[in-house]
Amino acid sequence: MRLRGDxxxxxxxxxxxxxxxxxxxxxxxxxxxxxxxxxxxxxEFTSExxxxxxxxxxxxxxxxxxxxxxxxxxxxxxxxxxEQ
Amino acid sequence: MAGKFSDxxxxxxxxxxxxxxxxxxxxxxxxSLSYRGPERAESISPLTEAEWQEVLSLAAQQSVxxxxxxxxxxxxxxxxxxxxxxxxxxxxxxxxxRRSALVSGVLEKVLKQFEGLSPVVMKGPAVAAFYPSPELRxxxxxxxxxxxxxxxxxxxxxxxxxxxxxxDIDIHSDYFDLGLKPKVAVPSPEAxxxxxxxxxxxxxxxSGTGLRQICDIALAYKxxxxxxxxxxxxxxxxxxxxxxxxxxxxxxRYLGIEAPLEKEDATTGRLxxxxxxxxxxxxxxxxxREALAxxxxxxxxxxxxxxxxxxxxxxxxxxxxxxxxxxxxxxxxLRGPSLPSSS
Numbered sequence: 001m002r003l004r005g006d007x008x009x010x011x012x013x014x015x016x017x018x019x020x021x022x023x024x025x026x027x028x029x030x031x032x033x034x035x036x037x038x039x040x041x042x043x044e045f046t047s048e049x050x051x052x053x054x055x056x057x058x059x060x061x062x063x064x065x066x067x068x069x070x071x072x073x074x075x076x077x078x079x080x081x082x083e084q
Numbered sequence: 085m086a087g088k089f090s091d092x093x094x095x096x097x098x099x100x101x102x103x104x105x106x107x108x109x110x111x112x113x114x115x116s117l118s119y120r121g122p123e124r125a126e127s128i129s130p131l132t133e134a135e136w137q138e139v140l141s142l143a144a145q146q147s148v149x150x151x152x153x154x155x156x157x158x159x160x161x162x163x164x165x166x167x168x169x170x171x172x173x174x175x176x177x178x179x180x181x182r183r184s185a186l187v188s189g190v191l192e193k194v195l196k197q198f199e200g201l202s203p204v205v206m207k208g209p210a211v212a213a214f215y216p217s218p219e220l221r222x223x224x225x226x227x228x229x230x231x232x233x234x235x236x237x238x239x240x241x242x243x244x245x246x247x248x249x250x251x252d253i254d255i256h257s258d259y260f261d262l263g264l265k266p267k268v269a270v271p272s273p274e275a276x277x278x279x280x281x282x283x284x285x286x287x288x289x290x291s292g293t294g295l296r297q298i299c300d301i302a303l304a305y306k307x308x309x310x311x312x313x314x315x316x317x318x319x320x321x322x323x324x325x326x327x328x329x330x331x332x333x334x335x336x337r338y339l340g341i342e343a344p345l346e347k348e349d350a351t352t353g354r355l356x357x358x359x360x361x362x363x364x365x366x367x368x369x370x371x372x373r374e375a376l377a378x379x380x381x382x383x384x385x386x387x388x389x390x391x392x393x394x395x396x397x398x399x400x401x402x403x404x405x406x407x408x409x410x411x412x413x414x415x416x417x418l419r420g421p422s423l424p425s426s427s
Binding site for chain 2: 005006008010011012013015016017019021023025027
């Protein structure tokens, strides 16, 4: 899957803002912003792509990383932030 | 000095702009309006919430919110920035990045469409490439010019204006504003610099000019590999030496970039007044917004009034070009065609 091209996360001084294609914005947390960046840079990504990035960058077990990645992808899909 | 804005807000704004352009790092301390040399990190003093709001207004009016966003991201971590400002700048950065991506996509389509005709991209996306983060330069229209011997393709209605995916594309029959015909190859670094400088001057003569255009040429000076001797000779041939001395002095003083000049001009405050009065293309001048919302006749009359009001500026810094512009527009108004667009 891919992130929708008209959505983006901008970060500034430890804060992160998700901007949707229709111009609406939502503040998101660091984990969301980190995974968004990983997914955006990867282009095509899976739950494993995100889990691996979490393990590499944070002190987190593979199980926790998988759970966090799957939860984030579910959130993105529920809010139509991804496309196939 | 800064009219409707407080001195502290204007000083902070310029310090953030310089940081966003990658001119000089910032540290906490006493900020100043002008750049005081490359030997030290620049200081910026903490701003009140109200002053921050002025900085945001200035950035929006000058169409440089993306640069100020980059400047704020360069502030030391301990420097206080209200959350409302951070969120506002992130939202602006999102808007600017989305628009930049759209313009880039449209440009790609257009260049494909005109493949073989070797269009030259003027301003906009071409100058964005000079920025540390091109996608943070606020995008407007796409301006194209075709080399000598190629007729500019027209839209079905015969005009030289296209609109694709909501983006305006203007096809200019002349690469240079103000009737300039410098003896220089197009495209070339020197031609780009003359084109950008004349474009700013044209707007300074009339509705006003903003910092986005001045940042464009400042970064072009920084990034382009040009021959200063050839450039100065072109200034002289075009009657633009005094204007470029003023513009380069302004760039050095307020943007901290080493622009070429023959002689330092100490009257940069005159250009600062024009910049702060009207913002991007002068659209924010007190009564300009009303005129822009009116019919074509009222807009023309307003522009002509503004040009006449700029007589002391025009006659001092580029008298030949000012009189040419005034005469040409006056004749055009009598005949009826539209005034040049704000592109």
